[in-house]
Amino acid sequence: MKPRNALGRALAAIPKREIESIERRLFLRRGLSLGALAMLTGCNITDQESVEQALMTMSRWNDRVQGWLFDPTRLAPEYPESAITVPFPFNAYYGEDEAPEVDAEDYRLELGGLIRERKPWSLPELYALPQVSQVTRHICVEGWSAIGKWSGTPFRSFLERVGADTTAKFVGFKCDDDYYSSIDMATALHPQTILAFRYADQILPRKYGFPMKLRVPTKLGFKNPKHIRAIFVTNEYPGGYWEDQGYNWFSGS
Numbered sequence: 001m002k003p004r005n006a007l008g009r010a011l012a013a014i015p016k017r018e019i020e021s022i023e024r025r026l027f028l029r030r031g032l033s034l035g036a037l038a039m040l041t042g043c044n045i046t047d048q049e050s051v052e053q054a055l056m057t058m059s060r061w062n063d064r065v066q067g068w069l070f071d072p073t074r075l076a077p078e079y080p081e082s083a084i085t086v087p088f089p090f091n092a093y094y095g096e097d098e099a100p101e102v103d104a105e106d107y108r109l110e111l112g113g114l115i116r117e118r119k120p121w122s123l124p125e126l127y128a129l130p131q132v133s134q135v136t137r138h139i140c141v142e143g144w145s146a147i148g149k150w151s152g153t154p155f156r157s158f159l160e161r162v163g164a165d166t167t168a169k170f171v172g173f174k175c176d177d178d179y180y181s182s183i184d185m186a187t188a189l190h191p192q193t194i195l196a197f198r199y200a201d202q203i204l205p206r207k208y209g210f211p212m213k214l215r216v217p218t219k220l221g222f223k224n225p226k227h228i229r230a231i232f233v234t235n236e237y238p239g240g241y242w243e244d245q246g247y248n249w250f251s252g253s
């Protein structure tokens, strides 16, 4: 991007490594980025489109900073089963009785993009994969959080098994409703990121995402796609349902 103002030009003169270290400190102390400062001084705030464009650019910049700060070995807290929230809340961009009805027998998980073995997976095949459980907190941007128990297969081992290019940048998800989302590869490979087939030891109920959801305790709720139909690996930014409406893409929790 071409520097558009004095601050931008000054920043352009600083070596990249130094910029990154300033960025880290600024973000840690103030939750701000140099990009944000530069953009704010440079954009015409009477022009709705340029403001939105600037905010989107800032948000994508924040994604990069959050990506640098993300520690792939740091675990989200886990809880005893006695801490589980009952009943666990339902949430989607529609009401509970409009959740998609997926036919278990016809269901096939589709794989695409930078994946070597792209054969579709049936549910019995997926259920036969090694299974783990977690009791973790789900945090929704709408202002609620709840603790639940999900079980499924570690996403990292699934990606490795199908020969996904784990050096690629993004993993994208298409859902059986019109929902879609994507996450960074570091988060996809995080030990607590699981392809979940069960909630509270039962086959994942329709409202919680039958037949499977991605459970990512290091990210906000909207980065946990339910009713997954297709998974693809890519280097092109895939965005997401809420992400494309202005929610920050990285959205770590």
Ligand SMILES: Nc1nc2c(c(=O)[nH]1)N[C@H]1C(S)=C(S)[C@@H](COP(=O)(O)O)O[C@H]1N2
Pocket: 088, 089, 090, 091, 092, 093, 094, 139, 140, 141, 175, 176, 177, 179, 207, 208, 209, 221, 222, 223, 224, 225, 226, 227
């Ligand atoms: N397919 C799909 N996945 C989705 C959503 C959705 O509308 N459709 N909503 C997201 C949001 S905002 C939240 S908070 C969680 C809610 O999951 P829950 O119903 O298990 O609480 O699902 C996420 N995944």
Ligand SMILES: [Mo]
Pocket: 091, 139, 140, 141, 142, 221, 222
């Ligand atoms: Mo959410």
